[in-house]
Amino acid sequence: MTRSRILFTATALLLAGLVSSVFALELAEWKYRAEVTIEDGTGEYCKLTLTSEVYDAARPDLGDTRLVDAHGEQVPYVLVKPKDTTERLKYAPAVINRSTNVDGESMVTLDFGKKVVKNSIEVMTRGNNFRRAVKIEGSNDNTEFFTLVEHAYVFAVTYNRRFEQVDLPKNDYRYLRITVRPMATEENSPVINEVSAFKIEKSFAERHPVQMALTEHSEDEKSNSSIYVYDVVYRRLPVSEIELDVADDSFYRYVTVEGRDAQTREVKVRSEDNRQRTKTVEVQWERIISSTIYRYTEANGQKRERLVLRIPSGRRVHRYLKITIRNYDDRPVVLKSASAKMIAHKIVFANVDNSAPTLYIGSEPARAPQYDLERRLNNPLQVKARTAALSAITDNPLFGQVEAKPVAWTERHKVLLWIIMGAVVGVLGGFILKSFKSIQSEQVEN
Numbered sequence: 001m002t003r004s005r006i007l008f009t010a011t012a013l014l015l016a017g018l019v020s021s022v023f024a025l026e027l028a029e030w031k032y033r034a035e036v037t038i039e040d041g042t043g044e045y046c047k048l049t050l051t052s053e054v055y056d057a058a059r060p061d062l063g064d065t066r067l068v069d070a071h072g073e074q075v076p077y078v079l080v081k082p083k084d085t086t087e088r089l090k091y092a093p094a095v096i097n098r099s100t101n102v103d104g105e106s107m108v109t110l111d112f113g114k115k116v117v118k119n120s121i122e123v124m125t126r127g128n129n130f131r132r133a134v135k136i137e138g139s140n141d142n143t144e145f146f147t148l149v150e151h152a153y154v155f156a157v158t159y160n161r162r163f164e165q166v167d168l169p170k171n172d173y174r175y176l177r178i179t180v181r182p183m184a185t186e187e188n189s190p191v192i193n194e195v196s197a198f199k200i201e202k203s204f205a206e207r208h209p210v211q212m213a214l215t216e217h218s219e220d221e222k223s224n225s226s227i228y229v230y231d232v233v234y235r236r237l238p239v240s241e242i243e244l245d246v247a248d249d250s251f252y253r254y255v256t257v258e259g260r261d262a263q264t265r266e267v268k269v270r271s272e273d274n275r276q277r278t279k280t281v282e283v284q285w286e287r288i289i290s291s292t293i294y295r296y297t298e299a300n301g302q303k304r305e306r307l308v309l310r311i312p313s314g315r316r317v318h319r320y321l322k323i324t325i326r327n328y329d330d331r332p333v334v335l336k337s338a339s340a341k342m343i344a345h346k347i348v349f350a351n352v353d354n355s356a357p358t359l360y361i362g363s364e365p366a367r368a369p370q371y372d373l374e375r376r377l378n379n380p381l382q383v384k385a386r387t388a389a390l391s392a393i394t395d396n397p398l399f400g401q402v403e404a405k406p407v408a409w410t411e412r413h414k415v416l417l418w419i420i421m422g423a424v425v426g427v428l429g430g431f432i433l434k435s436f437k438s439i440q441s442e443q444v445e446n
Helices: 003-023 052-057 414-445
Strands: 032-038 045-049 066-068 077-080 085-091 094-100 106-111 118-125 130-139 146-158 161-163 165-171 175-180 192-203 208-210 213-220 225-231 239-246 251-260 264-269 277-282 286-297 303-306 308-310 320-326 335-342 346-350 358-361 386-390
Touching: 032 052, 052 358, 106 192, 118 130, 118 146, 118 175, 130 165, 146 165, 146 251, 146 286, 161 286, 165 303, 175 192, 213 335, 225 335, 239 251, 239 286, 239 320, 286 308, 320 335
Parallel strands: 045 386
Antiparallel strands: 032 358, 032 386, 045 346, 066 358, 077 346, 085 192, 094 106, 106 175, 118 165, 118 192, 130 146, 130 175, 146 161, 208 335, 213 225, 225 320, 239 308, 239 335, 251 286, 251 320, 264 277, 286 303
16 A cells, blocks of 8 residues: 555545544533424425424524434525515506596506506605595596596605505506595695506415414504504514414504514613612514504406505514504404414425434524535525425433534544554655755755
């Protein structure tokens, strides 16, 4: 065996021992665990969907998630969250025929130049605090118009909270006529600043139901608002939407959703005798989203409604949710129930030997893992994979214990290690001695 091959072999064996030692996991640092089951079949990969329990028990960033095999070593994985996709085509039609009528309504007509498919418009009007009714009609000759939307609304609650998008039935009219009615308290006609039109096509990721239990309902007479408080049982769920079941047949309302993870919390109180004292304070609600809901019937008898409140992607939802429905001068609407759905993360992992790993979560000091698998799988959600499932989350019996570390390769093969080290030292010594003699020989010749 040549000296270079000896050096290569020694280095490879030492690296193998180092990897074995580092890749094993200190299971005593993780609070919770869950068993993984894998459906029968063949294939290199498996796909696992995270449950509500995992979000509640893991760190908010999910960086403490680990898959561990029967030997106590990590199983590489890719964590990915499916996403909704939206294709939005914006039109810039010509604005013609601006006018007002005897009722103080402002009107404007949009000319698209030809028939184009559209299903949404954005009506921007002047002002910072209003709720104005909007009517939309369509025509192909700018003479005979047909009603598309009879009673929609545009809102502005504050300067930076505006809701000016109106959903339309999918249509290809060349002309759209928009009529904006003033509020009862407005003396002047509304000013329509700008109108845009869109063709919006959406593709939705898989949803999973989230439990919502009503815990409180009240009516605020001062603000004429209906307030509902719900418990979703778990914290930090990636809720994508909340759907409201409203009993009323015709309405248009502004809705705010707020959240918190507990009703009260303990805070320290300073005392002169230096004894530890605390007091109970109420946890403030944090705003999550504001939006609008509506239901109405078109002139042709077709019903239109929007009762789903979309939660921005990446925003985790608190355990307790407060839904406030502002009724303005109308009577309160009746909210029969509320339901939610979430877009859960998925874990894609390699499974060559058909053995099911165990999921570990709940470690504050753990750093987010980095695996080569993430670089090999460009689109993990499209990988052909068997379905895996999680059991209920349970306490890790090893948590907090001084766990015996996995025996590294260097400990299990001490004799072989000394032989390798001796060979390496011998090779290096011979190389140094040969170099020294060569230098001396050159000096003598000179």
